[in-house]
Structures are given as C-alpha cells and as structure tokens.
Amino acid sequence: MVQIAPALISALDLFGIALFAASGALAAAQQRQTLVTFAFFALLTGVGGGTVRDLLIGTPVFWVQDWHFPATCLGAALLVWMTPARLWSPRALDWFDAVGLAVYSVFGAWKSLSLGVGPLPAMMMGVITACVGGVIRDMLAGIPSIILRPEIYVTASALSAGLFVLLFSLDMPFLMAAAISAVAGFGLRAAAIYKGLAIPAYKG
Numbered sequence: 001m002v003q004i005a006p007a008l009i010s011a012l013d014l015f016g017i018a019l020f021a022a023s024g025a026l027a028a029a030q031q032r033q034t035l036v037t038f039a040f041f042a043l044l045t046g047v048g049g050g051t052v053r054d055l056l057i058g059t060p061v062f063w064v065q066d067w068h069f070p071a072t073c074l075g076a077a078l079l080v081w082m083t084p085a086r087l088w089s090p091r092a093l094d095w096f097d098a099v100g101l102a103v104y105s106v107f108g109a110w111k112s113l114s115l116g117v118g119p120l121p122a123m124m125m126g127v128i129t130a131c132v133g134g135v136i137r138d139m140l141a142g143i144p145s146i147i148l149r150p151e152i153y154v155t156a157s158a159l160s161a162g163l164f165v166l167l168f169s170l171d172m173p174f175l176m177a178a179a180i181s182a183v184a185g186f187g188l189r190a191a192a193i194y195k196g197l198a199i200p201a202y203k204g
Helices: 006-030 035-057 068-082 092-114 119-141 154-169 174-195
Strands: none
Touching: 006 035, 006 068, 006 092, 006 119, 035 068, 035 092, 035 119, 092 119, 092 154, 092 174, 119 154, 154 174
C-alpha cells in the first residue's frame, strides 16, 4: 500500500468531521436549541459514522484516542452558535452535509483499505463512515432520515467510496484518486439537491 503523509490524512479527517459537525449544529439551530444541544448534535453527527466504522473493523475508536476530533466538533458547534441565523442559507445544512459526505466516504474507504480490509467491505465502510452521522443527526432532530427518502444520498456516498477504492487499487496517487472520487460523489449529491434527483421507489 502506498504510504500517505500522516498530516494530509489527519487534515482530511478533521475537515470531514468539521463539516458533519457543522451540519449537526445547523440542525440544532433550525430548532432554536441551546448551546448544549448544539454541542451534542455536532459531536454525534461528526464522529458517529467513524465510530461505527472503527468498531466494525476492530480498531481503536479514533476520537477517543485523539482529543482534536471532539474539540473540532465542539468548535464547529460554537461557531454556528455565534453566527447570526440570517447568514445561513436555508439549504446550508444540505451543502455542508454534501461536502462532508463526499470527503468522508473517501476517508472511510481509505482507512479501511489501509488496515487490510478488502475492496468491497472497504467501500461499504466508506459509506457507513459518511452516512451514519447524518442518520443520527436526523433521529435527534426528529425528522425522517435521509436514507428513508428516495432523494439520492447513500448512492452519492457509494460513488465516492467505490470510485476511490477502484482508482487507489489501480495505484493512482492518493490525492488524485481522492479528489476525483470526492468530486464525483459531491457532484451527484449536488445534482440531487438542485434537481431533486431520486432513486425509483419499490412499487410492489
């Protein structure tokens, strides 16, 4: 496996977590919650998917080992709390989530590959890493989970994770594989947000 600079990986991880944490805080903001609730939403949204991934692949839970991760979540919550609501677009949550989805799908797949997980399970771990935090956020906010709606979401994550696994397995440089894969997944999710693209539902 090609060696990747640890600083680059840490930056990618923190970036994805910050975006998801911000989306969690924005969900709390939409319900006019307290700062404590902001922090709770941000933390669980930010680290939820990565926690499930680490438990499944049998590695130490990342944020328990490094205080920078929960601190990033709490910092994102505080930033959203201190920002006037008028500065946030009504769709800001969707866009933060879309970028986080693409980035964290790639990171989750890479971490799994680096720990010896096979290509298909690694792709699935990328999807779990990216999607579970959003599911937790929606449950906390009391709204229907995004994965229970036909709007394209998990499919965009699977595109990012699957494409990264394929390109990286073909020895494409990490940065190039990660960028191509994240842009592809984000593009699909962005199209879903703009155009309402959805997967056909079961008609029985």
